[in-house]
Amino acid sequence: MCWQPCFEARRPGTDFCDDCWLRLATHRSVDVRSAVVSRDDIPLEVLQDMTEDMDAPVAYAARERVARYAEDRASDDIDWMEKTS
Numbered sequence: 001m002c003w004q005p006c007f008e009a010r011r012p013g014t015d016f017c018d019d020c021w022l023r024l025a026t027h028r029s030v031d032v033r034s035a036v037v038s039r040d041d042i043p044l045e046v047l048q049d050m051t052e053d054m055d056a057p058v059a060y061a062a063r064e065r066v067a068r069y070a071e072d073r074a075s076d077d078i079d080w081m082e083k084t085s
């Protein structure tokens, strides 16, 4: 795939700026969107947008990952409580 040259600052911890994340998440090619949804560095709000994807497997993958994000955060909270108590 061809991608525009972009000189914006990347979103910290990821390979793209906020603008490019949005454009990739709404790309008209489902191949691009399914690659985006499986990236480790995808920001949570981009994943959340993709849960409404018109392609069911992409939307399903995004929903799974959002659920996992929530679980990770829940277990972080437990660790934090154990350390401070």
Ligand SMILES: [Zn+2]
Residues within 6 Å of the ligand: 006, 007, 008, 016, 017, 018, 019, 020, 021
């Ligand atoms: Zn960009």
